[in-house]
Amino acid sequence: MLRDDINNAVKEAMKAKDERKLSTLRMVNSTLKNADIEARGQGKPPLADPEILAVLQKMIKQRQEAVELYDKGGRAELAAQEREEIAIISAYLPKQMSEDEVKAAISAAVAETGAAGIKDMGKVIAALKAKYTGQMDFAKASGLVKAALSA
Numbered sequence: 001m002l003r004d005d006i007n008n009a010v011k012e013a014m015k016a017k018d019e020r021k022l023s024t025l026r027m028v029n030s031t032l033k034n035a036d037i038e039a040r041g042q043g044k045p046p047l048a049d050p051e052i053l054a055v056l057q058k059m060i061k062q063r064q065e066a067v068e069l070y071d072k073g074g075r076a077e078l079a080a081q082e083r084e085e086i087a088i089i090s091a092y093l094p095k096q097m098s099e100d101e102v103k104a105a106i107s108a109a110v111a112e113t114g115a116a117g118i119k120d121m122g123k124v125i126a127a128l129k130a131k132y133t134g135q136m137d138f139a140k141a142s143g144l145v146k147a148a149l150s151a
């Protein structure tokens with residue numbers, strides 16, 4: 001389970017005295033605990049691996065936005081810190097699909113769902129999320145889906 005991998009990495013970072021990795025992984029654990037508490041409040045079980053992957057992707061996206069802002073503001077040291085955190089968190093995500101693989105997956109999902117136009121975009125995105133959570137950037141994929149359905 002992904003959660004166990006993260007907890008083991010926390011222990012290894014403590015032993016190695018790797019402060020950056022340790023603080024980042026503790027932050028990940030904290031975010032996951034908060035998400036578990038929120039899920040429990042809605043009567044749901046603790047997060048499973050697919051939901052954990054979604055949380056990790058969200059954390060990476062937040063850091064990427066921060067990097068852009070720090071770069072614009074001339075804060076190179078803070079941008080570098082965020083990039084290190086992105087690298088640490090990314091290690092727990094599955095390998096990202098290439099653009100060609102994403103396009104092939106979109107074509108397959110369009111055929112699978114029988115999507116005929118833009119109004120079927122939700123069906124295609126749902127099919128992609130069911131199969132490829134953590135492996136593709138759905139913000140970019142939605143643009144590609146829209147283009148495929150418009151053609």
